[in-house]
Amino acid sequence: MGRSRRPVRLRLTGRRALDRAEQLLADRRAAEAAALMVKTYLRHEHPQTAAAHEDLIDAVGWYVQAVDANPAAVPEPLAWARWAYAAAHQLHADGPDPDTLQVGVDALTHALLRAGLREDALVVRREGIQVAAARGETAGARQRHVWLASEMLAAGRCADAADEGLAAIEPIFDTGPDTSADDTSAAIGIYMALESCHRHDAATALAARLGRHPAVLAAVALLAFEADSGHLLSTLPPSFQAHTEQHYAGEPCARPDCPAVHDGALGARFYAALLSGHDPATAAPDVALIRVASRFVLFPGADERRTADAAAWAGYAHRATPAVPDNSTEHITAATRLALVVANRQDYAQAGIDACRSALAALTGRATIAEVVAVRMWLARRLHRAGCCDDALTEAAAALTAYREVNTDRDVTGVTYYLDASAMFDGCHRHDGLDALGHDSSFDGPYFNSQHKVVAGWFVAFEESLLAMLDHTRTFHASVTCTHERCAKHLAAAADIPHQRAMRHIMALYEQHRLDEAVAAVRAHLADHDPTTSPPSKGLAQVALCHLTNAVEHFPDERDDTVLPWGRYARHAADALDPDRSTGWTALISMFVQAATLYGAHTEAIAAAAEASEHCIDRGAPPAAISAQLEHAAALHAAGHCTEAREHATAAWHDALEHLDPADPEQRLTGLLAGTDLMHLFGDCHQHEQAVAVMTRVAITYGAHHTTTEIDAGTEEREQRWQRANRGFIHRSDRHRAAYHATDPCLSEHEHLRVDVALALQGIPAHTDTIPYLVAALQDTP
Numbered sequence: 001m002g003r004s005r006r007p008v009r010l011r012l013t014g015r016r017a018l019d020r021a022e023q024l025l026a027d028r029r030a031a032e033a034a035a036l037m038v039k040t041y042l043r044h045e046h047p048q049t050a051a052a053h054e055d056l057i058d059a060v061g062w063y064v065q066a067v068d069a070n071p072a073a074v075p076e077p078l079a080w081a082r083w084a085y086a087a088a089h090q091l092h093a094d095g096p097d098p099d100t101l102q103v104g105v106d107a108l109t110h111a112l113l114r115a116g117l118r119e120d121a122l123v124v125r126r127e128g129i130q131v132a133a134a135r136g137e138t139a140g141a142r143q144r145h146v147w148l149a150s151e152m153l154a155a156g157r158c159a160d161a162a163d164e165g166l167a168a169i170e171p172i173f174d175t176g177p178d179t180s181a182d183d184t185s186a187a188i189g190i191y192m193a194l195e196s197c198h199r200h201d202a203a204t205a206l207a208a209r210l211g212r213h214p215a216v217l218a219a220v221a222l223l224a225f226e227a228d229s230g231h232l233l234s235t236l237p238p239s240f241q242a243h244t245e246q247h248y249a250g251e252p253c254a255r256p257d258c259p260a261v262h263d264g265a266l267g268a269r270f271y272a273a274l275l276s277g278h279d280p281a282t283a284a285p286d287v288a289l290i291r292v293a294s295r296f297v298l299f300p301g302a303d304e305r306r307t308a309d310a311a312a313w314a315g316y317a318h319r320a321t322p323a324v325p326d327n328s329t330e331h332i333t334a335a336t337r338l339a340l341v342v343a344n345r346q347d348y349a350q351a352g353i354d355a356c357r358s359a360l361a362a363l364t365g366r367a368t369i370a371e372v373v374a375v376r377m378w379l380a381r382r383l384h385r386a387g388c389c390d391d392a393l394t395e396a397a398a399a400l401t402a403y404r405e406v407n408t409d410r411d412v413t414g415v416t417y418y419l420d421a422s423a424m425f426d427g428c429h430r431h432d433g434l435d436a437l438g439h440d441s442s443f444d445g446p447y448f449n450s451q452h453k454v455v456a457g458w459f460v461a462f463e464e465s466l467l468a469m470l471d472h473t474r475t476f477h478a479s480v481t482c483t484h485e486r487c488a489k490h491l492a493a494a495a496d497i498p499h500q501r502a503m504r505h506i507m508a509l510y511e512q513h514r515l516d517e518a519v520a521a522v523r524a525h526l527a528d529h530d531p532t533t534s535p536p537s538k539g540l541a542q543v544a545l546c547h548l549t550n551a552v553e554h555f556p557d558e559r560d561d562t563v564l565p566w567g568r569y570a571r572h573a574a575d576a577l578d579p580d581r582s583t584g585w586t587a588l589i590s591m592f593v594q595a596a597t598l599y600g601a602h603t604e605a606i607a608a609a610a611e612a613s614e615h616c617i618d619r620g621a622p623p624a625a626i627s628a629q630l631e632h633a634a635a636l637h638a639a640g641h642c643t644e645a646r647e648h649a650t651a652a653w654h655d656a657l658e659h660l661d662p663a664d665p666e667q668r669l670t671g672l673l674a675g676t677d678l679m680h681l682f683g684d685c686h687q688h689e690q691a692v693a694v695m696t697r698v699a700i701t702y703g704a705h706h707t708t709t710e711i712d713a714g715t716e717e718r719e720q721r722w723q724r725a726n727r728g729f730i731h732r733s734d735r736h737r738a739a740y741h742a743t744d745p746c747l748s749e750h751e752h753l754r755v756d757v758a759l760a761l762q763g764i765p766a767h768t769d770t771i772p773y774l775v776a777a778l779q780d781t782p
Contacts, residue, residue, distance in 0.1 A: 021062040033136045034066035047079045052087035054100045060084040060456060061103040069114035073518050081111035098135045105131055118155050142168055146186045158197040158249050161383035165190035173213060184219035186326045195266060196240035198253045207273030221291035236266055271296035280312040293317045297342050311351060314342040318355055322362040329367035349386040358380055369406045370595035373399045377417055387476045388426045397419035397437050416461040427472035463497050470494035499539025506546055522546045531569035541573035545588055548595040556598060564599050567592045581615055593631055602639035609635040622659035626652045629679050640740045642685045649678045669718045671702045673725050680729045684736045686744055
């Protein structure tokens with residue numbers, strides 16, 4: 001195979017094609033690059049007959065790279081790679097040509113790996129390392145050496161991979177400030193490989209050496225907060241996790257911080273090792289060390305590391321940041337936030353206070369008033385949380401005064417500050433303290449209504465301020481008896497916030513039709529409280545009401561012993577919190593009556609229903625009074641007081657006929673329910689003639705003469721009530737007959753209508769004409 005000498009024109013055309021292929025690959029247009037190499041070179045030659053030529057070797061190199069050495073590609077990459085390897089060696093023998101030799105060696109390595117011939121590939125890879133070194137390409141030789149280690153790792157030769165990897169990056173420690181980011185990434189890759197093979201001590205030793213190399217530490221610092229690198233430096237990448245699972249599945253690691261056992265443990269250990277060669281108490285201010293220390297303390301696992309103390313390194317970052325000349329006040333503020341995160345995590349109040357005082361000293365005269373005020377409020381909150389009441393209130397008041405000098409106290413920040421300061425004063429029972437200092441409430445109705453985009457933020461700030469007040473009062477002023485008009489009100493509102501937040505979450509689940517999750521959330525929240533000892537709370541009563549609703553409407557056949565206790569709690573809370581007995585009180589009592597009836601607490605159900613009925617009658621609202629009377633009748637009916645139940649239901653029915661307007665959709669539905677309810681009460685006790693008479697009157701009064709084709713906005717909600725009520729009538733009838741009339745003989749010719757009419761009604765939309773359905777059912781008599 002001799003050296004080919006092509007015409008000058010073809011050589012120039014081919015060279016341009018090679019340059020074009022290189023550009024296409026750089027632009028990630030691999031398919032076009034492969035097609036160009038085939039068209040320009042490979043389709044004119046065959047790997048068994050082609051003469052050695054450097055352009056053709058280059059073309060094979062670009063082609064193999066473009067098709068990623070896919071064995072299924074046409075022409076076959078491996079065959080051409082073998083040719084390129086042999087041809088490169090021939091040209092190199094004729095006259096030293098290490099660049100062309102590198103192309104042939106790398107192409108064959110790539111093709112052998114893709115063909116699954118890993119051992120052959122490893123041999124050729126070693127040759128590639130030697131060629132790169134002979135060319136003086138130190139970085140290229142090191143990169144290929146790292147690839148060799150990775151390929152050995154993939155082959156399961158873990159010990160060899162570790163040796164080769166460490167040997168590959170050893171030259172890094174001999175370089176000065178010119179160490180590249182690629183070298184650092186390679187070193188981190190070797191570290192990950194050691195971890196994946198459970199060589200944790202070797203990995204820690206490597207990281208410690210990396211941390212002592214200034215250039216490497218600076219490169220890691222640049223990677224530390226990059227979006228694409230955060231995961232790389234926190235957990236084992238998927239390929240390394242797969243390696244551990246494949247080769248060490250039967251060898252569990254005894255190390256408690258093994259990344260294969262504890263996800264997320266890797267980051268804290270890696271950064272702790274990087275810092276192990278430095279002392280946070282004596283280290284000089286250094287940008288790279290500050291960044292690495294900052295990244296380390298952000299890991300929750302940093303608190304568990306024994307080789308590096310998170311609080312000490314947070315303190316170093318906070319102390320050293322102001323000493324770096326180019327650092328801005330934002331850097332100082334960020335370092336302070338970091339110190340506070342660690343103080344919170346370790347529940348070390350004094351550390352947070354010290355960090356805020358130090359930040360104030362560093363920012364004063366250097367930062368804007370707004371920046372200083374922000375840190376002063378942090379300090380006030382910390383002092384207040386630690387029980388240093390006088391100092392906290394002094395700092396909070398000073399912060400409010402300073403903020404007013406530079407901005408309006410009605411903006412988001414100003415309102416938040418006022419809420420925080422107000423909560424601090426209220427938490428210490430100094431309810432008029434801010435007013436005495438000239439700080440009035442920042443709330444302005446028209447202004448707030450125009451700021452709808454940030455109302456949610458204000459609401460959260462308000463809730464958080466109340467929670468802080470409650471916690472402080474309980475912790476430091478529990479023995480104080482305060483008679484201020486708003487104290488008890490605010491404390492009760494604060495105690496209710498967790499329940500209100502739970503309720504908002506539960507309602508969102510209901511609205512998204514995620515019933516199982518909503519039911520689970522209700523039960524989980526109530527499980528943390530005792531219905532017999534919990535004080536009246538609006539939010540907790542609402543969650544309890546959801547519990548009753550779930551039991552009655554969704555799980556009537558299941559028995560839950562917590563339903564009645566929470567029902568009693570909800571009823572007593574409604575009495576205590578709603579003395580005027582609004583519509584919400586009536587709805588809650590109605591659900592309690594249904595739940596108590598379902599669970600056999602008939603005496604309680606009848607008493608509650610009677611109380612609600614009397615209240616609604618006294619209020620003089622016919623629809624509500626009719627519904628309450630029917631609820632009372634249903635409770636009596638469930639207890640077996642059949643005659644008394646019919647009397648109450650008949651009275652409600654007569655009131656409906658007298659007071660309800662069939663042309664009004666809401667009143668029409670109330671009349672339909674009243675008549676249908678009375679029909680069932682008669683039918684359940686085998687008084688079917690009366691039942692038929694009532695139902696006939698229902699059809700005449702609320703039927704076709706008042707039907708409208710227009711469906712208003714409330715139709716869907718009324719439809720749901722209508723359907724639920726009819727389903728409830730059927731279940732109630734079955735239970736009542738089984739309990740009280742199981743052995744009663746029935747001689748009425750209308751006995752068969754009991755289920756037929758109920759099922760017919762259940763399928764009729766409440767806003768449509770009921771007469772055809774009712775007449776068809778009523779006339780179908782034996």
